[in-house]
Amino acid sequence: MSKQRILTTHAGSLPRPAKLVELYANRARGEPIDEDELVREGEAATSWVVERQREAGIDIPSDGEQLREAFFSMSSGA
Numbered sequence: 001m002s003k004q005r006i007l008t009t010h011a012g013s014l015p016r017p018a019k020l021v022e023l024y025a026n027r028a029r030g031e032p033i034d035e036d037e038l039v040r041e042g043e044a045a046t047s048w049v050v051e052r053q054r055e056a057g058i059d060i061p062s063d064g065e066q067l068r069e070a071f072f073s074m075s076s077g078a
Helices: 018-028 035-055 069-076
Strands: none
Touching: 018 035, 018 069
16 A cells, blocks of 8 residues: 555456457357467457556556456447
């Protein structure tokens, strides 16, 4: 706990890269996807959003729900 200032964090979903969106959409439609590619893209997206939050001065970054497919499927109408 900081006694100097209020620590910041982020809660909620952050935009996903187009490739990750495409993989989630294809899977939601029942199309075959490369699961290893999905893992790689998801991990890369998570690293990217964490780094952007750090650059923005967020003290406790989140994963931006990059790997949370359920929210993607519900909001995409897929």
